[in-house]
Amino acid sequence: MTRVPAGESIAPLSSGELAGKAGQTATLSGMVMRIRRLSWGAFVILRRHDGLVQCIVSGEGSDAILENLTEEQAVVVTGLVKEAAIKDPSINPGNIEIQVESLTVVSSPHSRSPVDLSKKVLDLHIDNNLDLRPLSLRHPVERARLRVAEGFCRGFRDFLHQNGFTEIHTPKICLAGAEGGANIFPVKYFERTAFLAQSPQFYKQMGVGIFERVFETGPVFRAEPHQTSRHVNEYTSLDFEMGFITDHTDVMKLEVELLRHSLELLRAEYSPELSLLAVEMPEPPAEVPCVTLAEAHAITGAMGERDYSGEPDLDPEEERLLCRYAAQEWGCEFVFVTHFPTEKRPFYTMEDPDAPGTTRSFDLLFRGLEITTGGQRIHVYDMQVEKMIRFGLNPDDFSDYLQAHQYGLPPHGGLAIGLERLTARLLGVENIRYTTMFPRDVKRLTP
């Protein structure tokens, strides 16, 4: 019998810790990202867990070090940490460099990379980028995009945890779809056919009866056959649901505060990534402008050539117009749209008694795109059963879900944010595949 001790000590130095070691000797590991050979030796850029570090190989022994050094080797370097002022924003920390004293190669690649990772931006068609994802994601710009997504996810969870929400994990294999049956992927479940969850909607609402406030960050699956830059068929949904609301505006207020929190977290902890990606950060909003769908139509109708009045929804062009208007006229890059018509929202949406034919629902738009859908849900059993029937659904098919209403629910509502979409909008990236680690679409199931 041996004993395994607790081993936090094996954590690598963070970029911040490394920056504080100027004048000292440090040992660090990393992957060789770039080698720039010069007459006196070479600059070697190491890719580490949280940034790139510039190493200098020069003087005695440098020939021996450089002779067999190649990109994508895993190495351990010991050297003096020296102050520096590096302009390349992909280098982090940028205020130190390592004067290499020794370098050990720990492992070497089998093949040379077909991609030049040292370019400022990857020079790859999107299909090649995605085909080579295990490699292309090693590029600093691609890495930084996923790190920003991480920041949003952390912000979401931390904020909700601080505000009395409980995290839940709900099943992804289900008997029916939350939105009523369309666009779902069938699964062969032993001898039966099941489906992949399009959203945790039903379970979140059950969760309100249990914990009053719940959230989940997990995958959702949509069998939509669209091959567009803003659709993927599997994505990460940030979902919450809260009880004891007055109406949908309580959910919206919480979302504004959540956005503030998340944007502040990004500014505080992800500034190297935001600076590398040259992100224009929106001011964390103290308040967000809000219009009804009818008001949105009036505004965009007056702006463009098209009359949107009477349209039951926003189309992509109208989302762009409205966001442009909100930024210019109201000084905010976010804008809420409320009161979508009853027939355009799912059967669990609360209707607005003060505006018949419309619902207590909302979308949040940001920089031209819908990033959130939410609203108040029906909590009254009889009302829900009546609406199911009106929507042509059989309440018996939803008996498990309806347990929540049957045995008592507070008034409640919630929302869902598409993580990859939100990240793409923040970064100004046109295709959400770039903010998805391994995207799935109609044509793509690999890597």
Added chain:
Amino acid sequence: MTRVPAGESIAPLSSGELAGKAGQTATLSGMVMRIRRLSWGAFVILRRHDGLVQCIVSGEGSDAILENLTEEQAVVVTGLVKEAAIKDPSINPGNIEIQVESLTVVSSPHSRSPVDLSKKVLDLHIDNNLDLRPLSLRHPVERARLRVAEGFCRGFRDFLHQNGFTEIHTPKICLAGAEGGANIFPVKYFERTAFLAQSPQFYKQMGVGIFERVFETGPVFRAEPHQTSRHVNEYTSLDFEMGFITDHTDVMKLEVELLRHSLELLRAEYSPELSLLAVEMPEPPAEVPCVTLAEAHAITGAMGERDYSGEPDLDPEEERLLCRYAAQEWGCEFVFVTHFPTEKRPFYTMEDPDAPGTTRSFDLLFRGLEITTGGQRIHVYDMQVEKMIRFGLNPDDFSDYLQAHQYGLPPHGGLAIGLERLTARLLGVENIRYTTMFPRDVKRLTP
């Protein structure tokens, strides 16, 4: 146009904040959990987001309040917060109660609960408990179990984030299974057949080439046909993978530290739940005993009636015996077992050159059950291709995965922890369905 302000102010008072309000008037919302009617009025227990609160309805106006009050109504109560010393451990905070001044019913259930939620422990067969999950989970004991799972999940993420890991989200719809093809659920993906991911293994390893250290907390899917108390077919897997290790023991050291962190977080922030569930908390270990599989066989063989020598794995009975031995002889409820034979571990497992026929793999056992599987992985392309062929696999089927090895990977390893299993072991709950919000098994697809 209206403006939606940031709205953190609508967060409900936490139990801790409420406990600090003795002598003041407070307004709080909740679901009526129990009503104990007495000659002078009634005790009314409210279920809130983070605990139960005792309210007293007495004196003038109490008849009017109590006349129509029923369990599972959603109510808003205003009253004086008074000091109290409540013995029932399901009440939290237990040091105050509310002398009700006014009570408003916000919503009422449609049907009376078929379950008596006021009992100390739910008096339900497990099948009924699971059939009625939206209701049965409202019981304080059931809620507390899921809250402890939340604590483990938070501990896992927080610890890894602090130690330089990046969170990733990997696809659950894949072309092939990580473990080589068995026990996977087929999905009809447009015109093709895909599969649900059994583990994020391949993607974690690709992630090491990208971020060096990665983790994921998400669902995994196993089409195992076993109907046992320790199997479900969808569960939450806590996964991490780290680069630049010497061997599997670096992964084990990090896990010991992770366990310490998580157990300390639970003690600090989930004490009401742990106390309600009467959990015997293990001492956060400074070190964990570790034996090879051969040593484990020798120990358990000497304890029982059976000779385990030569067995390629641990069976459930042997896991129990070894844990009993570790607790008694080594004073630790955790025990590592290493060096499982090559043929019993997946094709990506690093073999141990010092102990031919065995691998640099480990299981962590806790209170009689395996809660973690991990090990060092193969990072060398040629070695991985050779082992695939030896295992009867065609490397061409894994060309996407092998990109990671081809273009360079550091030595690395990682592990996976089953969240529901770990929670069940901590709580002493025999069936992991009780620590799963909505379990899925061979027979169960609902609720």
